[in-house]
Amino acid sequence: MRQEVILAMLAKEPSHGYELRSRLARALGPLGEAMNAGQVYVALSRLEKAGLVAGEHSPGLADRPDRKVYALTPEGQLRVAAWLAEVSWPRPGLAEFHLKLVAAAAARLADPVSIVDAHRRELLRQLRDGQRAAMAEPDGSDAALLLEGVVLRIQADLRWLEACERAWTTRKDKER
């Protein structure tokens, strides 16, 4: 999982390490159990070293990552903004994209629906290219089979994106 996810989770407000972990766990549900506890803290340390977050000790507590309060630095904020806007490649994993939307909505940094739409457009272009390539292949060629696989996966992703769009639109309407 990319570090930008952690950054985005901090965009709403600074939080403790363990708070961050629990928010992630909530957003990921049962899949979050596969996540190593230590992964979050390792990522936080790296981000601190890279200057994208700043950690502060709570007074009176030991210098342990889970007790630190982390906040975004200005560079970190820039990085989050850029990440939200990009239609990233290579293709984001499901969890990553999902968390992107969650974080964007929580921090009110971007409209999740727009993010979804942008990705959809890109995938549709991909689909079109893939289909054209598949149709250009002679029937039964090995490459055609591979292309069919690509096309099918794109279709699957698109269906999920449509579901995301519906869900996030409903949530948006509810909030109004």
Added chain:
Amino acid sequence: MSDAALVRARGLRKEYGTGEGLVRAVDSVDLDVAAGETVAVMGPSGCGKSTLLHLLGGLDRASGGELHLAGQRVDQMSERGLARLRRDTVGFVFQAFHLMDELTAVENVELPALLAGKSARAARKRAVELLEQVGLADRAGFLPPALSGGQRQRVAVARALASEPLLVLADEPTGNLDSAATLEVLRLFETLHEAGQTLVIVTHDARIAATADRLISMRDGAFVDETRLGGSAAGSLASLAGLDG
């Protein structure tokens, strides 16, 4: 550019019921389709896209708004005028194919020409040509139940092309088809598109939508988004396949 539009709709509405029970199937839609364009209309079921297509094809009367097709004012046309429109200007492809099961493929395809009063020989000749165009010349004498779903839909498309229509409207053309059959129909639409046929396709199938020049999203009877898919993809197919490069 809009003067050259083949289809021009302004404020098109279709409502059912009254008062509290009023349902706006199509809610004030504006649409321009230029000649040679392929437009895809996508949306969840019940969003009114099929109803919109029926309005465009003269299969139903709008409750309000204006509709111009190839320069003619459609929304106020008489029934007979609409029939002529359906005969000469518009070809329709249905989700359920709607082929006559007791007629062979070629007999199905020649039907619009016969209804237009053409001679049996001329209609048959044209039908055979069209079946060749869609790649089903060897199935001309088959009855629809003996054809696969994709073949049936291709016959339906051939039928829609029988009168050389200016506009072809397709309502969920791959809705009843499996993946392989969808590919057949996809190829056909691509061919038509390349030949300059104006197409308006209502679909929830991304594969069909991906072939369009313009993609319109519809929800609750209204257009909510419009995209042009022009340009190439940012990423490469290779990375989708797991190859880094």
Added chain:
Amino acid sequence: MTGRLRLIGRLAARDLRRRRTEAFLLLLAFTAATATLALGLTLNGASNDQSYRQTRTATAGPDVVLSLNPDGSAMATRQGLAQLAALEHASGVTGHSGPFPATWVPLGGNGHTAGAQVEGRESAPASLDQPKVTQGSWLRGNGTAVLERTFAQALGVTAGGTVTLNGRSFTVAGIAVSAAVPPYPRVCDDGCEDTTSMQAGAQTGQVWVTEADARSLATRSEPLYYFLNLKLADPGQADAGSSDITWNTWQSISWLDSKVILSEQNVMMIFSSLLGILAIASVAVLVGGRMADQARRVGLLKAVGGTPELVAAVLLAEYVVIAGVAAVTGLLIGWAAAPLITRPGAGLLGTGASPGLTAGTIVVVMAVALLIALIGTFIPAVRAARVSTIRALAGSARPPKRRARLTALSARLPVVMLLALRIAGRRPRRAALNLASIAITAGGIIAMLAIASTGRVSFLAPGGSGLANPIAEQNGQVMLVVTVMLGILAAINVVFITWASVHDVRVSSALARALGATPEQATAGLVAAQALPALGGAVLGVPLGIGLSAAIQHGTTVTYPPVAGILAVLAGTVTAVTALTTPAAYASNHRPIAQALHDQAT
């Protein structure tokens, strides 16, 4: 077991309630058939016996009437009269009156002309066959005449009026009935002698005058003949007749009185068979046409475990109920209407015999009604029960069979004909039913026209000096009523067939319109699809009707209806079918196409 019966009953009742109009029309159709059947059977047992006996008692009717027809020579007359005198005193003869002289003269009365059989009588009452006066009085001397009642009614003459006999004026003293003389116009059916002036078609009635007047009215060309009335100890005794004397028993005279009813009964039976066939056709069309509707219900029943037998039972139950109600209604109508037809006419005293319903009649009518329901429902029910559950649930009716030649042929025709042929060709059996039921109706009408042209049946009072024929009129009324019922039944059939047809092609018609056919073309095609078989049926009805008319007249002669009548029937049939079909066809083809297409893909 009772649980299943209750289930069947509930399902059947609910379905009948849902389709009330259909059920009602079907009931009408059935009732028409059962009513005519009941009438026909009732008439079978009816006769004018009671009225005749009443008249016989009141007039002292004879057991035998002998008529003597001498060849005109005085010697033959004397010999004949001697023979009659001898018979008066023969063994076994317990009473006599006469011989009375009689002759045939032309009569004029109330502006009409007719023939009169003039019989000479005394003012004093005779011991046998003294006609009972119902108006006015008996003969009051020369120059007076008494008319038989049916004759007087046909002429429109009353007591106190005048008639001319052979040009001489007579006062009508009174009007009477007799049991020894058949009623007008059957007086001369087997009584009057052949005279040169007896032209075919001359209507003859009975008139009584004084003996002197009768003799003076005889002419060279119309000489006298004689009647002798006898009462026998044993009414069944045979005669000892010579060639100049004919015997007429009272039974044969009674039979002539009854002839009216018998011929009507004949007509009834024939027409009731026709109506029965039409009713079967109605049921078949109705049941077959709604099979698509039924098929889904059938599928549901089967899907929840109903067996094919249960399914068939539900389908049959509805129509059996209708048949039962119709049988009862028909019997009631037959019982109520029978007296109207068995009226003895003015020639006899008393009112008509009300034969009443016999147990046999009731059983037959109910059995026939049941049979009609069974026949009409059998095949569709079996087919529906056999259809696989999945297909039934999908609601698809029998898909139409491919007709390559018809398709190729229709492609060469103009659009309306193309549509009409293809629509009719989808369900050839229904088109055949259409043709058959129209053929039967047209046949009935043509038969009626053929018989009417013989003059034995009349429907209107003849104009001018022509005389009304009460028997012909009554026959005519009966035939008219039955033919009207035929027409109504056929109309119901056409409506059913149209409903079924419209329902069947609603998707195809919508598709045709979507592909460019105008609503007018689609409507015209649907109407033509009914009208063309109807025309064929009407054409077929012509030979059928001619055959029917021969059957009604006991196959004696073949009569042809007037050509104008035939053309009228053909044109009228097509017009009527077109009129009946157009509303439904129009409505169906002016619905929005999108709605019709998405109703159901068949």
